Amino acid sequence: MTTQREQAWMIAKERFAAVGVDAEAALRQLDRLPVSVHCWQGDDVAGFENPEGQLTGGIQATGNYPGKARNARELRADLELAFSLIPGPKRLNLHAIYLESDTPVSRDAIKPEHFSRWVAWAKENHIGLDFNPSCFSHPNSADGFTLAHANDDIRQFWIDHCKTSRRVSASFGEALGTPSVMNIWVPDGMKDVTVDRLAPRQRLLAALDEIISEKLNPAHHIDAVESKLFGIGAESYTVGSNEFYMGYATSRQTALCLDAGHFHPTEVISDKISAAMLYVPRLLLHVSRPVRWDSDHVVLLDDETQAIASEIIRHNLFDRVHIGLDFFDASINRIAAWVIGTRNMKKALLRALLEPVEQLRQLEAAGDYTARLALLEEQKCLPWQAVWETYCERHDAPAGSQWLESVRGYEKAVLNQRG
Structure with missing residues (x-):
């Protein structure tokens, strides 16, 4: 059965592909940084x-x-x-x-x-x-x-x-x-x-x-x-x-x-x-x-x-x-x-x-500053969070704020004992 996170990832890949961005390639590059x-x-x-x-x-x-x-x-x-x-x-x-x-x-x-x-x-x-x-x-x-x-x-x-x-x-x-x-x-x-x-x-x-x-x-x-x-x-x-x-x-x-x-x-x-x-x-x-x-x-x-x-x-x-x-x-x-x-x-x-850099660069070179600004703003609304959650999952790290539970548990068991 496909989970909600997997569905969100597949939708996100499609959304970014529609603007010329390979989400998988983005994750591979993030692993080099x-x-x-x-x-x-x-x-x-x-x-x-x-x-x-x-x-x-x-x-x-x-x-x-x-x-x-x-x-x-x-x-x-x-x-x-x-x-x-x-x-x-x-x-x-x-x-x-x-x-x-x-x-x-x-x-x-x-x-x-x-x-x-x-x-x-x-x-x-x-x-x-x-x-x-x-x-x-x-x-x-x-x-x-x-x-x-x-x-x-x-x-x-x-x-x-x-x-x-x-x-x-x-x-x-x-x-x-x-x-x-x-x-x-x-x-x-x-x-x-x-x-x-x-x-x-x-x-x-x-x-x-x-x-x-x-x-x-x-x-x-x-x-x-x-x-x-x-x-x-x-x-x-x-x-x-x-x-x-x-x-x-x-x-x-x-x-x-x-x-x-x-x-x-x-x-x-x-x-x-x-x-x-x-x-x-x-x-x-x-x-x-x-x-x-x-x-x-x-x-x-x-x-x-x-x-x-x-x-x-x-x-x-x-x-x-x-x-x-x-x-x-x-x-x-x-x-x-x-x-x-x-x-x-x-x-x-x-x-x-996850930004369509080449497309934006071409618009800028062509003097189409209207499209440049429009695309930059629309980019902010694309589902990057679904890509981030997939990245976290692949690295066995919490995708959302669940990580705070681990820190709180450690604080109670370890940090508070330090005086």
Whole structure:
């Protein structure tokens, strides 16, 4: 007997075929687009380097929902539940402060061995790993400067941290057979009126050049750099601005990271993708949701998330754009936040894959903007949800909100016991 979901799938296939879209092909392509899930949502960016450490450098997690992960074992268990509720391929994005060691390890001395359990876990779960040096929440970042610091010793500490991080990243790629994207973001800047804006940028430029001077196998490791408009304590001046990093990524041919929360409230990164792709070999996207500022709210299936996905799909940027998430909300269940945000990113990608791109492009080239707008609007009403539910079913993931029952059960049995 044919189920209602199967009937809906068959009808959806026919509806999309009528506008020239192969729904099966869309699902196959979606299976080639992993989303890199950020580990720091699970513990409010605390990491395991120093349990008593306080967040600094413009990093802030708000809320005190019970049950956050207190160690790597708990964090991996939480991730396993989240991943089971998210269909399709995933990656995990780690920060350096998520190392595991029985003794304290200085950040400029981290090694692949400090992440060996993460690699073993990634192998078991058939996922890739990405990485980030952690240039914040440390005594050497207390005055708001790291790679642009005027003190040679402090600046060298952070240079060495980034160098060792690159080797850790490359070890991930080599062990897992998929390149690790390592993103460098620093909080460097000033709170108030700044007189010398040039010297810190000169120091940052030289520091980055030293960091990437060691040649690593691109099959194992990809360098990315990330800008920001401002941060807490750096409201007046951010050393690593958009112009700085656009120039750096272009001239050094690194990947450029565009974070949806790192620009003026009226700016969107979807419009920047096609422009940046003319000059840089790769993009790393940090999909987030700013509310008035870089507040890193859980990703919604909103217009900008959809626009980001559409830019990737419309321009066939599958092999040049790496999709990562970056939000941390401690006011709701942290596992639910992962599931909601990641599923929304994947839904946006699917909706973009179900768009009749060639037909729309032809209408645009012919100057038929009336038909272009009409088809784009009608497209929103086509039964993409039936295609999504089929995709979930094929990956043994809940198709609708039933996943919340699993999270609630886990919260009662596990999270609430953490105190």
